[in-house]
Structures are given as C-alpha cells and as structure tokens.
Amino acid sequence: MSTPLDDLFVKTRKENRAALIGFLPAGFPTQSGSISVLTAMVHGGCDAIEIGFPYSDPVMDGPIIQAASDQSLKQGTGAKEVFATVRAIAALAPTVVMTYWNPIERYGVKKFLDSMKENGGSGAVTPDLTIEESSQWIEETKKLDSNRIFVVAPSTSDERLKKVAEASTGFIYAASLMGVTGTRASVSTGAQTLVDRIRRVTDKPVAVGLGVSTPEQAHEVARYADGVIVGSAFIRLLQESKSEEEGINKVKDLAIALAQGMKRS
Amino acid sequence: MSAPVDSQILGHFGPYGGRFVPEALIAALDELTLAHETALNDPAFQKELADLHRTYTGRPSIITEAKRFAEHAGGARILLKREDLNHTGSHKINNVLGQALLTKRMGKKRIIAETGAGQHGVAAATAAALMGLECVVYMGEEDTKRQSLNVARMKLLGAEVVPVTQGSKTLKDAINEAMRDWVTNVETTHYLLGTVAGPHPFPTMVRDFHRIIGVEAREQCLDLVGRLPDAVLACVGGGSNAIGIFHPFIEDKNVRLIGLEAGGRGIESGLHAATITGGTPGVLHGTRSYVLQDENGQTLESHSISAGLDYPGVGPEHAYLHDIGRAEYRAITDDEAMYAFSLLSKTEGIIPAIETAHALAGAMQVGNELGSDAVLLINLSGRGDKDVQTAAAYFGIPL
Ligand SMILES: Cc1ncc(COP(=O)(O)O)c(C=O)c1O
Numbered sequence: 001m002s003t004p005l006d007d008l009f010v011k012t013r014k015e016n017r018a019a020l021i022g023f024l025p026a027g028f029p030t031q032s033g034s035i036s037v038l039t040a041m042v043h044g045g046c047d048a049i050e051i052g053f054p055y056s057d058p059v060m061d062g063p064i065i066q067a068a069s070d071q072s073l074k075q076g077t078g079a080k081e082v083f084a085t086v087r088a089i090a091a092l093a094p095t096v097v098m099t100y101w102n103p104i105e106r107y108g109v110k111k112f113l114d115s116m117k118e119n120g121g122s123g124a125v126t127p128d129l130t131i132e133e134s135s136q137w138i139e140e141t142k143k144l145d146s147n148r149i150f151v152v153a154p155s156t157s158d159e160r161l162k163k164v165a166e167a168s169t170g171f172i173y174a175a176s177l178m179g180v181t182g183t184r185a186s187v188s189t190g191a192q193t194l195v196d197r198i199r200r201v202t203d204k205p206v207a208v209g210l211g212v213s214t215p216e217q218a219h220e221v222a223r224y225a226d227g228v229i230v231g232s233a234f235i236r237l238l239q240e241s242k243s244e245e246e247g248i249n250k251v252k253d254l255a256i257a258l259a260q261g262m263k264r265s
Numbered sequence: 266m267s268a269p270v271d272s273q274i275l276g277h278f279g280p281y282g283g284r285f286v287p288e289a290l291i292a293a294l295d296e297l298t299l300a301h302e303t304a305l306n307d308p309a310f311q312k313e314l315a316d317l318h319r320t321y322t323g324r325p326s327i328i329t330e331a332k333r334f335a336e337h338a339g340g341a342r343i344l345l346k347r348e349d350l351n352h353t354g355s356h357k358i359n360n361v362l363g364q365a366l367l368t369k370r371m372g373k374k375r376i377i378a379e380t381g382a383g384q385h386g387v388a389a390a391t392a393a394a395l396m397g398l399e400c401v402v403y404m405g406e407e408d409t410k411r412q413s414l415n416v417a418r419m420k421l422l423g424a425e426v427v428p429v430t431q432g433s434k435t436l437k438d439a440i441n442e443a444m445r446d447w448v449t450n451v452e453t454t455h456y457l458l459g460t461v462a463g464p465h466p467f468p469t470m471v472r473d474f475h476r477i478i479g480v481e482a483r484e485q486c487l488d489l490v491g492r493l494p495d496a497v498l499a500c501v502g503g504g505s506n507a508i509g510i511f512h513p514f515i516e517d518k519n520v521r522l523i524g525l526e527a528g529g530r531g532i533e534s535g536l537h538a539a540t541i542t543g544g545t546p547g548v549l550h551g552t553r554s555y556v557l558q559d560e561n562g563q564t565l566e567s568h569s570i571s572a573g574l575d576y577p578g579v580g581p582e583h584a585y586l587h588d589i590g591r592a593e594y595r596a597i598t599d600d601e602a603m604y605a606f607s608l609l610s611k612t613e614g615i616i617p618a619i620e621t622a623h624a625l626a627g628a629m630q631v632g633n634e635l636g637s638d639a640v641l642l643i644n645l646s647g648r649g650d651k652d653v654q655t656a657a658a659y660f661g662i663p664l
Binding site: 056132151160 | 283284287291292431432438441444445448449450452547548550553562563564
C-alpha cells in the first residue's frame with residue numbers, strides 16, 4: 001500500500017516538478033504556534049511536511065535548529081505533542097517525522113509506528129540510524145507500510161548508496177554537503193553530483209536537504225531533485241520576528257516564493 | 266532492539282555498541298577501523314607506540330602496595346596501579362598517543378577532542394604538540410570556568426580551546442559540538458575521542474590502547490603476591506581506565522571486576538552520574554549502551570563532584586559485561602569518594618584524582634566484605650593536582 005508521501009511523488013513527477021518539503025520542530029515556537037506555522041507553510045505551497053522530534057543531543061543540526069529544538073524541549077515537547085502535530089498537519093499534506101533514533105527506541109519501535117499510522121503520518125526520516133542498525137526498523141515499517149527515509153551524504157560510497165537506496169522508501173534524503181543543518185550562501189555543487197550518483201542505483205524519489213534557503217537555491221535544486229527540503233530558513237524567520245503573527249506571515253511568503261521555483265521549465 | 270547484522274564488523278557487544286551516526290561519518294569510521302586493525306598487527310606501529318610509552322609516558326607504571334590505607338579496607342592487600350605517574354598525570358595518555366599515531370598514519374593533520382575536566386583535552390593537546398598536529402578542544406562553557414587552569418594548560422601546549430555554549434554547556438554538549446566539527450571537516454580531521462564510548466571503532470580501539478594497564482598489572486600482581494587478585498576495581502566515567510585494567514582479566518573467571526560509578530548525592534536524589542546503576546538502555550553519541558534519559562529518550566544531565574565522571578553515558582562493553590554478570594557496578598557518593606580521597610592522601614602520601622577516589626571508596630567497601638585474605642588491585646587512574654581547588658572547597662581549606 002502506498003502512503004500519502006508516495007502518492008505525492010507520483011503526482012509531482014507527472015507534473016514535471018519537484019515537491020517542496022518544509023521542516024519545523026514540533027512545539028516551536030509553541031505547541032499551538034507550531035501547528036499555525038506548519039499550516040501556513042502548506043497554505044503557502046509546501047507539498048509535504050517534516051516535523052522534527054526535538055532531541056537533547058542533535059549532532060546533525062546547526063545553531064538555528066538547535067536553538068529551536070531547545071526552546072521546544074524546555075516547553076516540555078515529547079512524543080505526545082509530536083503526534084498531535086502530525087495529526088493536525090497530515091490532514092493537510094503528506095507528513096513525516098524527522099527524529100534521531102533514541103526517542104524512537106525509548107518510545108518503542110512498534111508503538112512509534114502504530115502512533116504514526118493512527119495519526120496519519122507517512123513515515124520517518126532517521127538521520128543517525130545506519131542501515132546496519134536498522135533491521136528491526138525495516139521489519140516493522142514493512143508491516144505497517146510506513147516510509148523509511150534514510151539520509152545519504154557526499155562521502156557515501158557507491159556500494160553503500162545502493163544498499164541505502166534499497167532500504168529506503170518514500171524518498172532518499174540526500175544531504176547536500178558534509179556538514180550540519182543551517183542556511184548557506186549557496187547550495188554545494190556536491191548536491192547534484194550526489195543526486196546523479198543516486199539516480200544510477202535507483203529510480204526512487206530523491207530529495208535534497210541541508211543549506212537550501214532561498215527561492216533561487218530551491219529552484220536550482222528542483223531541476224535535478226524530486227524534492228527540496230527547507231528548514232533553517234523558515235525557523236530563522238520565526239526567530240527574527242517580533243511576534244508570532246509576523247513570523248507566520250513571513251513563513252507563508254517564503255513558502256510561496258519557494259513553491260514558485262518547483263517547476264522545472 | 267535491532268539485532269546486529271554482523272557483530273564482528275560493527276563493534277557490537279551483545280545488543281550494545283554499533284554505530285548510530287550521520288551517514289557522512291561512515292567513510293571516516295571505516296577508514297579508522299581499518300587503520301586500527303592494521304596497526305594492531307603491524308610490528309612497526311607497536312614498536313613506535315611501545316617506545317613512546319617507555320621514553321615519554323613513563324611506562325610501565327609501577328604498583329604501590331597501600332599498607333596503611335589497607336587498615337581501612339578490612340586489612341585486605343591493596344595494590345595500586347599507578348597510572349597517576351604517567352606523563353600528564355593520568356591514564357588518558359595511553360589512548361591519545363595511540364590515536365595520534367593513527368592520525369598521522371591516516372595522513373590527517375588536525376585533531377579535535379572533547380573534554381570535561383580538561384584531562385583528556387590536556388592529554389590530546391600534549392600528543393598534538395609532540396606530533397606536530399593542529400589541535401582544537403571543545404569544552405563546555407561551564408567547565409571552562411570551573412577548570413580554568415586546564416584551559417590555560419591546553420593553550421600553553423598550543424591547542425585552541427572552544428567553549429561550547431549549547432545545551433547544558435558541559436561534556437555531553439562538547440561531544441555534540443566535536444561531532445558537528447567532525448561531520449564538516451572529516452576529510453582533514455581525526456576526532457580523538459577520549460573514552461570507550463561513541464560509534465565503532467572507538468569503544469574497541471580506545472580499549473585496545475588502554476589494555477596495557479591490565480596487561481602490566483596482571484604480571485606485576487603475579488610477581489608480587491604469587492597469584493591473581495580477588496578483585497580488580499576502577500572508577501567508571503565513560504569507562505576507559507576501567508576497561509583497560511579489566512580486559513586482560515576477563516577470562517580469569519575467579520577475578521571479580523568491579524566498576525565504581527559516580528553516585529553524586531545518591532541515586533535516589535536523581536543527582537548522580539551512575540549510568541549503569543541508575544540508567545536504562547538507549548542510544549547516545551553514536552552507541553547503544555546504558556544512558557541517563559527521561560521517558561522521551563532525552564538525555565538527562567548528570568551530577569558528580571568529579572568532572573571526569575560527570576557523563577550521562579557509558580561505554581557499551583561495560584553495559585554488556587554488566588548484563589552478562591561478568592562485571593559488577595556500584596555507585597559511590599560524592600561524600601564517600603571525598604572521604605577516600607582524604608584517607609589515601611593522609612595514609613599513603615598520594616593525592617588521587619577525585620575520579621579515582623571513587624575506586625578507592627569501592628576498595629574500602631570490598632575490602633571490608635572480603636577481609637584480610639583478599640588481594641585487591643585498584644586502578645589509580647590519575648593524580649589529584651587538578652582537584653586541589655575542588656577538594657579545598659569541599660574540606661573548607663581557605664585558598
Ligand atoms: C583521572 C581520571 N580517571 C577517570 C576518568 C574517567 O574516564 P574513564 O571512565 O574513561 O576512565 C577521568 C576522566 O577525565 C580521569 O581524569
């Protein structure tokens with residue numbers, strides 16, 4: 001059975017465009033605020049949403065997402081709040097959770113996937129789960145038709161790319177550069193090279209993340225990738241705004257501008 | 266828990282260990298694994314390291330029998346393995362020299378390290394100076410204030426010290442920041458991790474560099490008392506000095522292996538760093554082991570009077586040795602440790618590191634349990650010079 005996320009890529013490929021995927025940690029800036037922000041992202045043109053499960057030790061994240069996650073954690077965000085957010089947003093667009101592995105293991109792998117399903121989530125992005133450690137994850141996600149989105153990097157060997165691509169469903173997350181999340185002045189040229197290398201081993205959708213922040217960058221990536229993931233740029237707007245309302249308006253404007261660049265022609 | 270695919274290759278210890286890291290680090294971890302395995306079987310590497318240990322570290326470290334201290338430990342024979350006499354004052358040098366040599370072999374010119382109290386940072390900066398490597402040490406901002414003397418030491422040795430302001434601003438956040446640096450600069454940089462935690466191959470590799478402690482001590486004990494000890498004791502932060510002295514005794518089934526964790530103000534208080542005694546299985550910093558965590562899998566802050574034990578994780582091999590019953594782990598409170606600290610200073614003229622004092626407090630307990638026929642081997646992992654300020658404050662000695 002396909003998930004809403006699977007269906008989305010079938011559709012965007014037919015339309016010859018890339019999908020815009022917006023990221024925000026659950027509970028940021030507040031629990032209700034995060035739902036308003038994500039809703040604005042969808043209304044602005046995000047095709048899918050990645051909800052971050054805030055974690056105390058986010059080694060893949062740069063200062064912007066770290067600060068947002070910390071703020072959310074201080075307000076007590078946990079699995080309950082994450083799944084409440086999934087429930088609210090999955091009604092609007094295909095939704096996945098991005099989480100480090102320990103919160104899943106602590107909650108229970110099977111229980112996590114049951115909650116995912118119950119709340120309409122398509123699956124999870126797992127940035128620190130290596131394929132070597134994922135046998136139970138693969139088994140349980142298969143049973144529940146949940147997307148398994150693994151992250152690959154420019155340093156990933158061709159041999160591993162093949163294995164990770166085989167294990168992935170929904171899309172393959174291509175990290176554009178060797179580094180952590182954050183906004184960058186330009187998208188690394190390594191991104192296209194990596195996507196080309198992935199294309200040689202699979203026809204599954206590939207989305208590019210890490211450092212994509214402006215409409216120009218997003219448009220450039222949309223030419224060769226199936227999905228463009230933007231997180232820090234949205235969060236920075238919220239962090240710089242004086243009020244939640246101002247932040248939400250800016251987020252929506254950015255989503256509109258980014259969405260315009262998803263068409264390839 | 267996921268079943269290991271291939272426990273040999275992936276560094277599993279039962280269900281523990283493995284690699285939980287961003288894909289970007291896999292190539293570097295594979296390179297390091299290969300470098301370590303090649304070096305293990307390369308006589309030239311082994312000779313280079315052995316020469317360094319003889320002429321620079323000051324190995325073999327001696328054994329001191331603590332006869333006056335023993336009166337407070339049930340009259341058992343107390344043998345102290347003197348890692349405190351190593352250059353830089355602790356066992357940490359064994360690991361940093363090994364990894365620095367590997368760094369050179371891999372053709373990398375920059376090392377990064379995390380440090381809590383500053384002991385590992387000082388050792389790493391020392392090895393970098395000796396071998397002409399660039400060195401950046403990440404240290405929680407809180408710790409840079411508490412351990413300003415060690416910050417100065419690292420700077421004198423030519424290292425750059427980066428205060429970490431994220432999260433709880435302590436050791437665990439320094440490790441996060443070092444991992445972020447590594448993900449970004451992995452092609453030129455080696456992450457010189459300071460204990461037996463982290464993703465494979467670190468728990469195995471760091472253990473192998475510290476095994477020399479147990480290998481020497483086993484021989485020295487046989488020479489001195491004509492038999493193996495009844496128990497081997499060591500303090501456990503991440504677990505490197507403990508695994509170093511335990512490992513060569515694992516097959517000696519009659520030798521008890523006892524790790525002493527930091528009980529802080531007591532396990533019940535929640536203010537402790539006794540990860541095995543008071544934690545649960547989970548994943549932290551790239552490895553599955555015991556972790557101090559809440560019901561959402563968020564890492565909890567640890568507490569200990571000893572900065573070197575103040576870590577909410579522990580090496581995966583200890584988790585495994587605990588679960589299979591081969592090693593025992595006990596928690597020693599701040600007060601028990603400080604009592605043993607004072608006692609060793611006054612009965613033997615040896616001021617131990619506060620970390621090490623936890624092992625000494627454990628020796629007092631176990632000695633009293635086993636009585637005067639027992640022989641206890643204790644890893645005296647470090648000296649207490651770095652702790653004079655903390656100890657003076659604790660005992661109310663004006664500075
Ligand atoms: C003297 C001494 N002993 C023990 C430790 C704890 O580390 P580990 O458990 O890895 O030996 C430290 C750490 O700083 C230390 O300085």
